[in-house]
Amino acid sequence: MTSDLFTYTLRLADDAAILGQRLGEWCGHAPTLEEDIGLANVALDHIGQARNLYSYAGEVEGAGRDEDQLCFLRKEREFGNCLLVEQPNGDFAQTIARQLFFSAFMLPFWRKLTGSRDETLAAIAAKAEKEAAYHLRHSGEWTIRLGDGTAESRARMQDAIDLLWPYTGELFEVDGVVERLVADGIAVDPETIRDEWHATLRRVCDDATLTLPPVGWMQSGGRSGRHSESFGHLLSEMQYMQRAYPGMRW
Amino acid sequence: MYTQALNARDTEAGAVEDADRVAAFQARVDAEEKIEPNDWMPEGYRKTLVRQISQHAHSEIVGMLPEGNWISRAPTLKRKAALLAKVQDEGGHGLYLYSAAETLGVSREELTEQLLSGKAKYSSIFNYPTLTWADIGAIGWLVDGAAIMNQIPLCRCSFGPYSRAMIRVCKEESFHQRQGYELLLEMVRSSEEQKEMVQDALNRWWWPSLMMFGPSDTDSQHSAQSMAWKIKRFTNDELRQKFVDATVPQAHYLGLTIPDDKLSFNEATGHWEFGEIDWDEFMRVIAGNGPCNRERLAARKKAHADGAWVREAALAYSRKRADRREAARHAAE
Amino acid sequence: MTEKTTPLWEVFIRSRTGMAHRHCGSVHAADAEMALQAARDVYTRRGEGLSIWVVPSSEIIASDPAQKDELFEPTASKIYRHPTFYEIPEEVGNM
Secondary structure: OHHHHHHHHHHHHHHHHHHHHHHHOOOOOOOOHHHHHHHHHHHHHHHHHHHHHHHHHHHHHOOOOOHHHHHHOOOHHHOOOOHHHHOOOOOHHHHHHHHHHHHHHHHHHHHHHOOOOOHHHHHHHHHHHHHHHHHHHHHHHHHHHHHOOOHHHHHHHHHHHHHHHHHOHHHHOOOHHHHHHHHOOOOOOHHHOHHHHHHHHHHHHHHOOOOOOOOOOOOOOHHHOOOOHHHHHHHHHHOHHHHHOOOOOO | OOOHHHHOOOOOOOOOOOHHHHHHHHHHHHOOOOEOOOOOOOHHHHHHHHHHHHHHHHHHHHHHHHHHOOHHHOOOHHHHHHHHHHHHHHHHHHHHHHHHHHOOOOOHHHHHHHHHOOOOOOOHHHHOOOOOHHHHHHHHHHHHHHHHHHHHHHOOOOEHHHHHHHHHHHHHHHHHHHHHHHHHHHHHHHOHHHHHHHHHHHHHHHHHHHHOOOOOOOOOOOHHHHHHOOOOOOOHHHHHHHHHHHHHHHHHHOOOOOOOOOOEEEOOOOEEEOOOOOHHHHHHHHOOOOOOHHHHHHHHHHHHHHHHHHHHHHHHHHHHHHHHHHHHHHHHO | OOOOOOOEEEEEEEEOOOOOOEEEEEEEOOOHHHHHHHHHHHHOOOOOEEEEEEEEHHHOOOOOHHHHHHHHHHHHHOHHHOHHHOOOOHHHOOO
8 A cells, every 4th residue: 555655656756857957958048038938837836746745755654754755865777757757858849838737737637636635745746736727827828929929939838749749648648656555535536637638628629720639559658667768867976975975965 | 347347438528518517517416416317427437437336237237147157066055046036136136237338328228239249248256157156146145245335335436227226126136145145054063075166266356356347546537526426425535445454254154265375354444455456357258258258258149139020029029019009990981 | 111010018917915006028920819818828928817807008198207207296295185194093093
């Protein structure tokens, strides 16, 4: 039981940490100064969520691992984040599409998780829900502008949506861990979110004059530690200090 | 400081200005009245401000890069969040300052163009590389420390928008220096190896930090006029001395050695005396030949070029929407 | 200058203290919604605000500094508008 809750919390923590890591790469390189600051805010929200979730995962595990040991000292195959969040930033359209897909899922996800029987997860969810609402608004408004902007921006935004679409299936995957925790009233059954998620994306894409791809073949593997090639590079960068200087305080 | 290169003299002779207006303007400045964008001001005052404020803004923007270099590698999540928030703040400070410059009639796009074309200068300090994590602490402690020395008097600058921007910046920046020093403190206490990293960072950042205050007063050509206009309140050397006096004991508390064998405390004056700054290095870096000048400018140019289609799309969408609204209004009539 | 200029917006924030919206700076944005988001991201990073107004800078009508005397001098002599102009015996108490 403990191990299910640990795995579940850790996956959520990994999602947040890895997306925060990717978004942080933008700082100083965004299309406008305003957006440099905006994207950094989104990154900071995710890093904050990751800290809370890792800390709780460590507590649940009871082996004395803290947030940093969980984030910086696990190996590639031990990470359970979905593949979507680890996808490279690409151009601004890809970053926005990744955020739109993810936030459109996480907003109803966190809202439902506030009703979890696990009080800590419910409390984390209550804070994260508000953050996700803004992330969705931010990425949605940009999707509309890029989709309905110039011919170039429209092509780039559509490409980004097509490119990342196959990574959305994983958001809805249910394995034994999720199944058991749903039965216990702790986890969210992602199937209960699908309609809202799809409706949100449809609304944004309609406004943006973009086409949402049909549900077809989907990527999978992140939850069981099979990641993209780029993920190892992300980890080697993110974990560099803890690996190069083991056991030191910072 | 962030506006070191300001100390080059204007070559063009200013147009002759009405002596009465100039005198009335100076009287307002002397009475500590704030000058606002629409008030009459001497052309030299306007030019100096546009140049100083925009250089200050450019410094904040370029200054995001050396520290940004470590966001992805911060050793803990707490440090990652603090660093990201700090670099983000610098972007915000650049934005406030660009806005202040814009009140004088120069657009953000023009200011950006001046930076990217290499026409405008920014602080020489940001042309040095961040090689280890200790550099992040050293920048917070020394570079932000030096910046605060300079910016606090700027809060009383005679030009209203600049002074207001500085008040906001100073309020937000108070955490920057503290996070840097705390980071170093944690390192020197943690292990001998980390303490060596910190000493190495101090060795590399000390002199460039002293250069931030700009040329010595004897060589600084704009100082007197800027002081009279109350754009500047202290001379370069006064600020530099204040900085050294504040910083040396902080270095000692960390158990570090300042890389200056001429450093000594003068009991009579109560000041720390220090060795000669390598002004050749300073001039060389200002002129474009520092370790990272080309990289920094290339990074800014790339971000600007990569983002062009995004900015165009946002404008195109806004035009389309206005047109649609207009069309709907016509249809309704 | 090939780059088109993105409009400038003035930002006003109503703080938690219940004071009126107060000018705090400006942002560049292509339209109102983006201006609002930028204002939120730039000017409320430290929990400063509970409400934001953004106004196109070009829509601000300002008084002319050259008319400062005619606009603001006349009020200087109207000291009878201030409570201290009137003397009330101390025994009466606060008023």
